[in-house]
Amino acid sequence: MRNPNWLILRHRRRIFEEGISRLPASGLEILDVGGRLQPYRTFLGPRVKHYVAVDPLLTPLVNVAAVAEALPFRDEQFDFVICTQVMEYLPDPGRAVEELRRVMRKGGIAFVSAPAVFVRDHDQEYWRFLPEGLRYLFREFEKVEVIPEGNSLTGMFRTVNVFLASFFRPRALLPVCQWTLVPLLNIAGLVLEKAGGKNDSFTANFSVWARK
Numbered sequence: 001m002r003n004p005n006w007l008i009l010r011h012r013r014r015i016f017e018e019g020i021s022r023l024p025a026s027g028l029e030i031l032d033v034g035g036r037l038q039p040y041r042t043f044l045g046p047r048v049k050h051y052v053a054v055d056p057l058l059t060p061l062v063n064v065a066a067v068a069e070a071l072p073f074r075d076e077q078f079d080f081v082i083c084t085q086v087m088e089y090l091p092d093p094g095r096a097v098e099e100l101r102r103v104m105r106k107g108g109i110a111f112v113s114a115p116a117v118f119v120r121d122h123d124q125e126y127w128r129f130l131p132e133g134l135r136y137l138f139r140e141f142e143k144v145e146v147i148p149e150g151n152s153l154t155g156m157f158r159t160v161n162v163f164l165a166s167f168f169r170p171r172a173l174l175p176v177c178q179w180t181l182v183p184l185l186n187i188a189g190l191v192l193e194k195a196g197g198k199n200d201s202f203t204a205n206f207s208v209w210a211r212k
Helices: 006-022 093-103 131-137 152-167 171-179 181-196
Strands: 028-033 048-055 078-084 104-115 143-148 205-211
Touching (some): 093 131, 152 181, 171 181
């Protein structure tokens, strides 16, 4: 609840949990692009046969150091590809999507998430994404579903929370903000987001399910 991104992370987790029901129950070859954290791995349980994480930075959880635009794997190697909150850091996201598709088997599925609204917190960020842009990037896939991670009210509360966490001064008092204002805004967003209905014109983040 103290995470400024809690509202959209809650929606993304639900989208992921509901979506993996379309995957086979076992024997999956899985690729996690940008997989230095792997927050959704535990939800896959016995479905996993092999889990490979790739990231430019080699860490204890990363198996292969590489960029998304040049994946060092053979064609049609994986059944399921995960790529969450990575696309905004890529100079050529279109090339990365081509690579995701290349390494996926026919009928394979990709789960991708990308921001539409977010404070720039890294010098190497290149992009923000809207639904039609995401559909265009994944146009070579057989089926593409773009799902908003909450509605416009969700996006508003999340954006205010991120702004507070990023610009709160003095920084020495930031923990006070994280223990008070951030949870209060998350609770307010949770209670009030139903009033926003299906309006997603200010949705802060989108998930994509794409089948090859």
